[in-house]
Amino acid sequence: MTDISMGGSAPKSSLTTVDARTRKRNAAEKRFRAYGLTAIAIGLLFLIVLAVSIIRSGVPAFTQTEVHIDFTITQEQFDDAESQMLKTSAYQKLFIAALQSQLEDRGLEVSFDPAAIERLLGKTGGTIREYYRENPDQIGTPVRFELAASSRVDGYFKGRVSRDTVVDSRFLMVSDLDLVDALHDVGIITQAFNWNFITGSDTGVDNPGGAGIGVSVIGSFFMMLVVLVLSLPIGVAASIYLEEFAPQNWFTDLIEVNISNLAAVPSIVFGILGLAVFIQFMHLPQSAPLVGGLVLTLMTLPTIIISTRASLKAVPPSIREAALGVGASKMQTVFHHVLPLAAPGILTGTIIGLAQALGETAPLLLIGMVGFIARAYPEGVVSGFVDPNSAMPAQIYTWAARADAGFYEKAWGGIIILLIFLLTMNIIAIILRRRFERRW
């Protein structure tokens, strides 16, 4: 045979010298590998760019400029304030008066416009009123308050507002900044970590200093709880049925097409659905994390189902055969062997699906979770599900739309919290996924 003689007469190639074709193939190999590395690098680069810009814009939200003052209220003043319609503004006035007199006591050598003090302070009346309503025994004794300065003063310390950019407005005069500096020197105005941002709740648009994301974190928490508890089991169950049990017929084809189609349904349409079905038809409460969770569950399901099905499909048939061969039922085969092998893909779907759900705003718009919603922490578990609450992305979205730059900064701060929430939420899934990953 010719071929044999051909092969036989060929000179033995050395392994260390690479022939032209191999060199070409190796170059292709290197390129291919480089593409992969580049792809990852691009992905990570974008992540870093995004992370840096988020952190840069958001970190200031975690500090707050505060005004420290010892403040005493008399019973008379208290009664007077309580008798007014806008009680909080009465407290605010008292507070301003107190601050003004203390400045003189401290012998501050700056001349200032009395109205300036009003401009320096944030909205503090609510805090003061709440304090005295809870501690009526403190009336008449001096109390040390640390209250938020106004958004612009805060911005001045964070570099958001500078002497050059300030234009006289009714929110802040250029001349006020001298007073601010003076107060800062004597320690009446200081910067502190903004716990309130982490634990607080939303405020009106004129009170950026008081705004916090805490309550909406709880809202998101309850919402994601619903999403996780419903979408993971339902998604996995549906995938198992479709991939392992469903006969090949029009009905299962219908389900299959439906599921992939649901993935393409814009999230706001799920909001329309939620409004119609859960609120108008089933009479579930409006603005409730429960409803938000249900809507997001429907939105997340396709992601989980599609990834779960793909991973179930990837389990080699020989594993199923082996189990069936020792007399396991199909159900047992799936739950004992196939599912564990598909677990990484399922968890990936869950991670991505939940990440999407966590950041989604549009459907919440229609079921009433966007706006000015959450004012108080839920009282218990049930209340956590059904009482009106917002969610982190919704809160961020509303803040981002507000005029005051202080809210804009808070929106980015909120994004940082959201991402921390996301990472915490995912970490368990990621660890689990690593444990299940193996090749066979």
Next chain:
Amino acid sequence: MYDAPHYTRQETGVTDVKIKAQDVQVYYGDNHAIKDVTVDIQDKTVTAFIGPSGCGKSTFLRCLNRMNDTIDICRVEGDIRIDGDDIYDKRVDPVQLRAKVGMVFQKPNPFPKSIYDNIAYGPRIHGMARNKAEMDDIVERALRRGAIWDEVKDRLQAPGTGLSGGQQQRLCIARAVATEPEVLLMDEPCSALDPIATAQVEELIDELRQNYAVVIVTHSMQQAARVSQKTAFFHLGNLVEYDDTSKIFTNPEDSRTESYITGRIG
């Protein structure tokens, strides 16, 4: 030619029919892989299926415990009865069937789990052990019967997929034996085994025969002659001849059988 007169059991005559297959046809899509096969498999007997590669031995074997159900394009026709029950009947639970009719596959397919769990899985789902100690016993016994105990006893928690080819094969035999099926279908169980291990497995088969029916596919005429009492010769999807092993190997009726065992057709 091979003769193994000392094994044959035609004299006994007492065995019942365990599996009765009648006019079985199997199609893979358009490919007619098994044509009109009719065969009675006796209880307490070792039946060997022989025939050239691709003739349909595995296919037929898989019909007997409905493992073909898992192949989408595979279609089975005809009548197969085990202990008189039609196994393709609607009411038959294929799971129960497979618990009764165990199988060792041609390609060893250990679970990606530990060796211990590979064996323990079957007994566990069949509730064969009340406690850990009993399970340990079962696992050890199965591994011993699979002639692999000595090699793995120190690494029972190592993954079953990290074994050598022959070890995997024996593991799969042990796994099948562990559930104590009434019929054991073995598709080339010794293909990756050295002579000693082969002998041990053959011993196992002989032992199993005391109580169960065993069907074994093999390419080794010697092995067929050694272990089986009945032999079926398949060729191009047809069951050409089925008879006592001694008969087949000494005095085949069909010329194709003769050609095959003397090594002339493949």
Next chain:
Amino acid sequence: MYDAPHYTRQETGVTDVKIKAQDVQVYYGDNHAIKDVTVDIQDKTVTAFIGPSGCGKSTFLRCLNRMNDTIDICRVEGDIRIDGDDIYDKRVDPVQLRAKVGMVFQKPNPFPKSIYDNIAYGPRIHGMARNKAEMDDIVERALRRGAIWDEVKDRLQAPGTGLSGGQQQRLCIARAVATEPEVLLMDEPCSALDPIATAQVEELIDELRQNYAVVIVTHSMQQAARVSQKTAFFHLGNLVEYDDTSKIFTNPEDSRTESYITGRIG
């Protein structure tokens, strides 16, 4: 123990050493699977590796073309040279090595592609065909050499995974042959084959030997005796004895070898 001078190629003398392995150690994690193996594999010769299941034959075979690289926990020490080049050298491209040293695996692993593409894959990546017609030729020749052409010639576009066990095995042999490697490592190539197909594959091996070096792992002493000129006997990770096949089978030096080939240890 075992001393080297005995297995130097006394009689033949004319063949070169193709592969020279010296003090090879292989570990799977903590498991020392190959211990101190030193062996010279001759060009234009068939070398058979025999030994009980789990003794390290496949492991050693996989060392020879660095297939062990794909197993994370596997670690190879020692010196293996092909044509004088250390294959574990940094400069050696394992891809080139594997093109030169082909392999047929113990478990047939056809690609989930058509039969045609299974064969054409290797020639395609090595640029062995200029056009479709040439490729068709190569595929046909490889399938013929793999003794499977007749069975698949009508279904070249059918998936390779839909073949019977023995057919898959021959497909894998054909696939390996199609790339015309200088050394062919075959891990139990005939384990799932009937005698006729086995004979055809053995013929192929003999034909290959005219130009190449062939290493074959087998559990069949007869096969080793039939096809190989040199035989290496492995036991528990050690190379116990390596010599001319005739010598090993008639007059083994080591008692373990003798026990094994006479069927006493496994």
Next chain:
Amino acid sequence: MPLLWLFLIVLAIAAGAYVLARVRVLAMAGENRRALHSLPVYYGSNAAMKSGVPALLVLAVWLVAQPLVIDTIASGHIPDSAIAETTSRGLVMAEVRRTADGIDMAIASGELSETAARDPQADIEDLSARLSDAGAILTSEITPPVFRAAQELRALSAVGTQAMTIIVVLIALFGALWALRETKPDFRARNVVEQGVRGLLIAAASIAILTTLGIVLSLVFNTVEFFRLYPASEFFFGTNWAPSFSGRGGASDLGIVPLLWGTFYISLVALIVAVPIGLFAAIYLSEYASPKVRAVAKPLLEVLAGIPTIVYGLFALLTVGPLLMRVFGDEGLGWMQAGTAVMTAGLVMGIMLIPFVSSLSDDIINAVPQALRDGSYGLGATQSETIRQVVLPAALPGIVGAILLAASRAIGETMIVVLGAGAAARLSLNPFDAMTTVTAKIVSQLTGDSDFASPEALVAFALGMTLFVITLGLNVFALYIVRKYREQYE
């Protein structure tokens, strides 16, 4: 919480049934465990299932139905005359319920005794005071009919709750007994339980159908309404999208074509970015990267999917847009008019979609058996050849799924489009033109200020419906293609 208690009692009965059935069948089987058809667990589960599931179902139905029934009865106690003409019975009933809740609260806080609460002659004013002391929030004054209805409501719900408790417990017990009676060694417990589980699986799968039905139903009425106001032919074939603010009525052009084009174009750009990057990232992660790199890089990439889209929108607007402007804008190539364009939105959306492709594909690629790779390496293939020609084809169905998912998300995305692509509906081939998508317009028309009964607002529903039907068609097509090219390994 009596409900919680009832729930726990049912669970306890189910648990008891589980144990009893198990014990019983084990006792019946004696030593011969293999005589059992199924594992003892299955007998137990069967009993638990039969006692728990119907009881809980009845409980659920009851909980939904009871308030409806009781409301109807209690509202009979409010004479029509007591309902101010401006308000409705439903609202008064809300007040009744609030009063009833308030009474409960007052009793709980000790302000009120149970007997006082039941007293039909009770002094309403005094009661109101007590209720608000207890922290109940009520409208200014409780009227006698409201109060009496509230009392009736409380009485009825007490009765109802009692009845419910008894019936549910009875059902649970009956189910348990039934299951215990069935429990014999040859009873096919596993099959029954698996049938139950299978029912659950089917139910889960059917949720997709229900959701689709829900979506269609919640869109269809308004869609029909829209087509009554606006000619369908202009909607489907009109090439101009220019809704005017509804003050002027009738003058809007609401052609969907430019929006569909924008959707298609932006999604295409997004996929052109996401698919290669995602796929190569997946390949690198699963085939080349060390486990450590993979363990870090994969979750990091997944963070990209979790960043709120508003951030991406701002990123497009503030960073990517200006960047592209510098290259393609007037100072550069002159193709770009403004920073917002198909390219901007597509690029940024592509980034967001990277993890959809990379993570899912990585899992699938990782699941391809090593034997296939070995087979290829053994022939002297390089790793990249192996990946391209063996691994990827084997993983293709899953990868296609991942890409379809990414495409779906691209179609459904809003924020990035609004901020990155502009709000202009335009039919243009230039990827540096501003365009917008169907989804973005659904959102803006839905959340806008126009007259809700006008075509400008209703068009959102028609857009949603049309998009739904189109993607459905695409999915049918995709299913067909995937079926056709599926490769199965082993």
Next chain:
Amino acid sequence: AAARDNVQVAGSSTVLPYASIVAEAFGENTDFPTPVVESGGSSAGLKRFCEGVGENTIDVANASRAIREKEIAACAENGVTDIIEVRIGYDGIVFASQQSGPAFSAFEPSDIFNAIGAKVLKDGAIVDNPHNSWAEFNADLPDAEIAMFIPGTKHGTREVFEEKVLLIGCEATGAMEAMIAGGMSEDDAEDACLDVRQDGKSVDIDGDYTETLARIDANTNGIGVFGLAFYENNTDKLKVATMSGVEPTTATIASGEYPVSRPLFFYVKKAHIGVIPGLKEYAQFFVADELAGPNGPLANYGLVSDPELAKTQQMVADEKVMGADM
């Protein structure tokens, strides 16, 4: 099911900021729970408002425009008949540009029309807008490229912008006349006047004012349309232009001197008064002098207080519904 005990409000995102101030104050100053104020647009808000009467419908709808006849009819169909319309004040609409950008300090409606109208009058003929720079049609304006960011068609502001700026400008430049002379009907001409050029010089903003601000930040020549409150909160970044020579301030808007403004409303379901705790109190609170008056927090934030606030207060106190005697 527990009964709802808070006031539920939904609607316009323009009213939302004011509503949030009032809601916060209402929660802090009364014993009622803080109302829930949802965003989502006037359309969606009114739609839900009109869904019917009952606990699971909202009590108040915020709107940045007056409710329309068709909507009232739809409401009535669902049993929502008695609606109290409350005007809370005015929102000024201003034109602002980058603080450090070209000196855009005074506009006339005709300038805006010339800049972004789809068809303008040029040399006596109606032509597709050829202008690239402001100076091309008004030498007083800087020679800067035209880049306007106007509210998208989803916004209520767009209506005001069209009617009070584009239409007036169209008439002022004589384009309207020319169109009618060219054979268009008056209605068509009016429509044509409101058409905005599509070549990228004018960009619709479907998002919020923050988006407009971001775009202006990125474009020195950009001119955006903002609400007065938004501008006042961002004077460090924006400078405002006069319109027809009038500077937009709360005073000029309240007096009607500044032409571009619009009223803001909320609508209360009378049927819910007396059954939803705090509803009436909330409505009264909203229009109280202390809040909505010229020195109250709303005005301080940028809302133009309604000169007829007293009348509104009376109306709320009397629960006077729409159409009663209007």
